[in-house]
Amino acid sequence: MNDSIKLFQGKDALVHSAFIDWCDKHPKGWVANLVKPGSAKLHRAVCRHLRFVSNSNAKMTKVAKYCSADRKELLKALDELGVQINDCGTCI
Ligand SMILES: [Zn+2]
16 A cells, blocks of 8 residues: 555554544544444544544544545546545534
């Protein structure tokens, strides 16, 4: 996969905090949330859907998240993986 794409996946809290850290450092970045095999939802990194601060036990990265600062690169990479993308209705 392209170097500009970062994948965060795992039940470990460290993976989740690394993901949140990436979002904080890339406020203009893009996150594709793999909701089910072959289907992802595209969010802006600042989307509130990506942060459920009310539940500190939530391990959101147990669902794979593909992140990139470049929307076009991200869409291309997911297309190559055969993943369909839907835009988030809230942030896009
Ligand atoms: Zn969103």
